[in-house]
Amino acid sequence: MMDASENVGVLPSTSRLRPPQVSFAIPRNAAISGLQEMNDLQTNARATGQMGPPLGIPQKRALNGNATQSEPKRKTLSERAGEPIQKTHIPSFSMPPASSRSTVQGASITSLTSASNIGAPRPTSTTTSTVPRSTTMNNFGRSVGPAGRPPMTSMSRQPNSINFSQSVNGRPRAMSRPRPGTSAGNYGPEIDATPNHQQNDWDVNERIQDLDSQFRVIKEAMDSSISEKQAMEKAVDLANSRVGDLERERDRLDSKNVQLQSELDTLRQQRQSLALEMEKEQLSRKYELEDKTRAHRSELDQLRREFNNETDRQQRTHREALEAMERHYRAELEEERAARAKEVDDLRSKLGAEQQGLNEALLEREDEIQKMRSQMEALKLDLEREQTIQTDFKKQMAHMSTTNLALEDRNRALRAQIDFLESDNKQQSDAFANMEARLQEALRIAEEARQKLIKEETERRVIFNKYQELKGNIRVMCRVRPVLDSSEGGEAKIAFPDHKTSTQIDLTGPEEKSSLGAVVRRTIPFEFDRVFSPAVHNEEVFGEISQLVQSALDGYNVCIFCYGQTGSGKTYTMSSADGMIPRATHMIYDTINQLKNKSWTYTMEGSFVEVYNEELNDLLTSGDSKKKLEIRHDDQRKQTTVLNCKRVELDSADKVELMLREAQNNRSVAATKANERSSRSHSVFMLKLVGENSATNERCEGTLNLVDLAGSERLKHSQAEGDRMKETQNINKSLACLGDVIEALGRGSSHIPYRNSKLTHLLQYSLGGNSKTLMFVMVSPLEAHLKETITSLRFATKVHNTHIGTAKSTKKTREGRASE
Numbered sequence: 001m002m003d004a005s006e007n008v009g010v011l012p013s014t015s016r017l018r019p020p021q022v023s024f025a026i027p028r029n030a031a032i033s034g035l036q037e038m039n040d041l042q043t044n045a046r047a048t049g050q051m052g053p054p055l056g057i058p059q060k061r062a063l064n065g066n067a068t069q070s071e072p073k074r075k076t077l078s079e080r081a082g083e084p085i086q087k088t089h090i091p092s093f094s095m096p097p098a099s100s101r102s103t104v105q106g107a108s109i110t111s112l113t114s115a116s117n118i119g120a121p122r123p124t125s126t127t128t129s130t131v132p133r134s135t136t137m138n139n140f141g142r143s144v145g146p147a148g149r150p151p152m153t154s155m156s157r158q159p160n161s162i163n164f165s166q167s168v169n170g171r172p173r174a175m176s177r178p179r180p181g182t183s184a185g186n187y188g189p190e191i192d193a194t195p196n197h198q199q200n201d202w203d204v205n206e207r208i209q210d211l212d213s214q215f216r217v218i219k220e221a222m223d224s225s226i227s228e229k230q231a232m233e234k235a236v237d238l239a240n241s242r243v244g245d246l247e248r249e250r251d252r253l254d255s256k257n258v259q260l261q262s263e264l265d266t267l268r269q270q271r272q273s274l275a276l277e278m279e280k281e282q283l284s285r286k287y288e289l290e291d292k293t294r295a296h297r298s299e300l301d302q303l304r305r306e307f308n309n310e311t312d313r314q315q316r317t318h319r320e321a322l323e324a325m326e327r328h329y330r331a332e333l334e335e336e337r338a339a340r341a342k343e344v345d346d347l348r349s350k351l352g353a354e355q356q357g358l359n360e361a362l363l364e365r366e367d368e369i370q371k372m373r374s375q376m377e378a379l380k381l382d383l384e385r386e387q388t389i390q391t392d393f394k395k396q397m398a399h400m401s402t403t404n405l406a407l408e409d410r411n412r413a414l415r416a417q418i419d420f421l422e423s424d425n426k427q428q429s430d431a432f433a434n435m436e437a438r439l440q441e442a443l444r445i446a447e448e449a450r451q452k453l454i455k456e457e458t459e460r461r462v463i464f465n466k467y468q469e470l471k472g473n474i475r476v477m478c479r480v481r482p483v484l485d486s487s488e489g490g491e492a493k494i495a496f497p498d499h500k501t502s503t504q505i506d507l508t509g510p511e512e513k514s515s516l517g518a519v520v521r522r523t524i525p526f527e528f529d530r531v532f533s534p535a536v537h538n539e540e541v542f543g544e545i546s547q548l549v550q551s552a553l554d555g556y557n558v559c560i561f562c563y564g565q566t567g568s569g570k571t572y573t574m575s576s577a578d579g580m581i582p583r584a585t586h587m588i589y590d591t592i593n594q595l596k597n598k599s600w601t602y603t604m605e606g607s608f609v610e611v612y613n614e615e616l617n618d619l620l621t622s623g624d625s626k627k628k629l630e631i632r633h634d635d636q637r638k639q640t641t642v643l644n645c646k647r648v649e650l651d652s653a654d655k656v657e658l659m660l661r662e663a664q665n666n667r668s669v670a671a672t673k674a675n676e677r678s679s680r681s682h683s684v685f686m687l688k689l690v691g692e693n694s695a696t697n698e699r700c701e702g703t704l705n706l707v708d709l710a711g712s713e714r715l716k717h718s719q720a721e722g723d724r725m726k727e728t729q730n731i732n733k734s735l736a737c738l739g740d741v742i743e744a745l746g747r748g749s750s751h752i753p754y755r756n757s758k759l760t761h762l763l764q765y766s767l768g769g770n771s772k773t774l775m776f777v778m779v780s781p782l783e784a785h786l787k788e789t790i791t792s793l794r795f796a797t798k799v800h801n802t803h804i805g806t807a808k809s810t811k812k813t814r815e816g817r818a819s820e
């Protein structure tokens, strides 16, 4: 099939479709023969290692060429006719096996040709149809005679392979060419020319037999060729119809192609027109944009010019105004300078005088201090002496009560004696008078002892107060809480170097860069009246403040407040179960009971308020029954009252606990509305103590204020908003005001800004003047809180350095005289 297509390739073709098996440009017969020949020729060619000739080359030459190349040259019959006959060498035709016949047809025909080609080789080929039958018959008749054998067909002549091929192929032949003599024709004279007639007859018969057999073979070959031809014709028909189909398909596709081409052209045109339109649009936009840019630029230039003009104008005006002002102020300055110079001179002279006065005052003060020191020493001695007197007195009292008992016994004995003496009147009345006198003496001594005791108590109070004053009316103590849990973070470096007096705390500050660029941590020392390390319990802390509680009982206003950042332990110190509030009240109960012996009776009232957002809230009233609280000051009594605030009479220790619990509950309710209320409000526990002495008619009124301040860190760190912002501002304000008040008190300023915040306004009579103040600065032990701790300690140091004037007791006689 490949060979066929190759052959077809040389033929003109208009279609690009896969060519059919047979080229249709070739006439049908030629195609069949072409296919047949190709098979044969190529089989031969492959056998000899050569390609077959191209289709246009005459078949004969190719076949002859093949024959001459592939087979040894044989002698023709005419050549062999001259040779002596050897029976065994008579060439015999043998049929190729049926299976190979069709494939090696060319070869068999060639061999047939060579076998039957007895006469001289004939130059041309003729078909049986072109050979006149009469000629053939004549030749045969001449050589064999009509009766010797069946009438010969044209095929009885020795056909050569070319003849056969050509007849089968149907290739154009030289039909008009004069037909040369047939081999039979040629053969006849040769037979006739043979001298040995008998032998010739035999040869002829043999040849005839040969020819017959050859004829049969050829016929068979012809038949098979014809049937093959018919099959090929059918194949050709099929191929033709397929070609028709394909051509129709091609036509359809061509027309479709044309249609698509035209559509493509249309689309191309549309695209071109669109591109043109777009270009036009772009150009118009560009022109528009350029116009606008130009307009904008000119507008901008105009504005710039106007602006420059305006700026110049303004500058001129300002310059003029400035110059005028400068002139004016210079004149004023000159005047002011002259006035000030005069003032300075005056002040200098005044200052000289004042300085002299101050120096004198300083000397006086020093003398005073010296005197006070000696007084203190004397007082200390007095106190010790008084204490020994008190002990002696107690001993005396005990002695006297035993004496009293003895006297009562004696009295009873004397009564018995009286009864006895009544019988002996004179003797008896003397003894009675004696006994009466002794009894009166004993009673007098007892009264004297009681009076002395009361006097002793009054003196103790005075001495105690003086002692407190000497210690200072504002005291600052520092307390460091322990680390609660390792999850709290790293511990700051805090040292307590002063083991004897426990008044110093050393803090290792944060990392800093020294002037040389090295990173260092400085140790910052702080000193206070007392420093409590984390190991110290509430009991020991209370030991330090119990004297102040005593002062409250003695009629002084006392204020103890806790200052420090959130979580530093303020609430723990103040209001925990064993904090300062419960301890103070318990101590007060104990003391009141003891004072009963000395004719003192006390009433104790407690109230608990909260300062939140510059508003006072009663922590002992819950829900809707709350009324607006108002602060009232009694300047005479130096006492503060909060109107509409619940006051609880604390006549038993249980009541204090109940009160604290109630306050905590009310604070928690508020905390649900805004978290951690305790950190953002100041709580003030106020305990009013009123004592009366039935023996001396003395009355004292003191207040103990225990204050838990809001977290101090809010002074700085806050990014709060809304309600929180307000809250933060108020905390900041009130803590700053507290600092201002303490500072003003320390300076001895005539105006103390108590009213600047609700907290200082409420504590007016417990800060400065008639008061004793103790500030606890609470410290967190954590490294994370180091900066805040330093800030708190610095604030506390400032307060510690403040000297507040001497406190005064509000003790008065019933008539209202102050007993200063």
Ligand SMILES: Nc1ncnc2c1ncn2[C@@H]1O[C@H](COP(=O)(O)OP(=O)(O)OP(=O)(O)O)[C@@H](O)[C@H]1O
Pocket (backbone or CB within 6 Å): 480, 481, 482, 484, 534, 564, 565, 566, 567, 568, 569, 570, 571, 572, 573, 678, 679, 680, 710, 711, 778
């Ligand atoms: N000395 C201490 N010993 C043991 N635990 C303490 C001590 N001081 C404080 N704490 C604990 O530390 C925690 C924080 O203390 P506290 O609530 O008293 O701080 P605060 O400064 O009062 O806080 P707030 O800002 O809420 O007022 C609490 O759990 C408390 O029990």
